[in-house]
Amino acid sequence: MNKYKLLIILCFFLFTLCLPRVTATIKDLNLLGKVIVLDAGHGGPDQGASSGQIIEKDLNLILVKKLEKELTSRGAIVYLTRENDDDLSTTIVNRKRNDLYNRAKYINDISPNMYISLHLNSTTSPSWRGLQIFYTTQNKENKKIASTITDYLNQHFSNIREIKKDNTYYMYKFIKTPGVLIEAGFISNPSDNYLLRQEDYQNKLIVLITNAIEKYYQKD
Ligand SMILES: [Zn+2]
16 A cells, blocks of 8 residues: 555545534534624613622623623624613613613614623512513514523522513513523622622623523524
């Protein structure tokens, strides 16, 4: 056998060794090319809820940027409604309403495969805790997205609340594309407040939310 034949055989052998890996990679690319809009709640003069060291608008943006990075690393095309400490309002009168309207318009104009709005919850009772996902019935996929993410997170965390239908939110009534609102925890609860400030927890939460979105797109 001459050395060229040997080289060809060796190459073929190496190629077949690579095959299962290639197949596995393709199967895992559920997010490749998916257009996702991430909406960090509040911003600018609207700081959202606050408790202790947490100001909602700031932590929403931190989490959204981590989510952007994770989704992008898996092939998704990600847009953010805001990238800085500002809202989307173009008016001074009815600023909040105009901000929400413009967020919905931004999402509709892009017409993504999915949008995720990210907020933090707060209430007067410090015992309320946990991440909760809200969905509207505007798009029939919304409930499925909420359930898929919630079921997945439930396997990893003990503080996940049941999904909740809510058609009353002004902003989400206008959004036609599939998506949900994630309230990542109650900052009025000492335990949630502590966890949400830990970078390890933030990173774990973001990876798991991304896994869950990937699972939603999995075709099996
Ligand atoms: Zn909020």
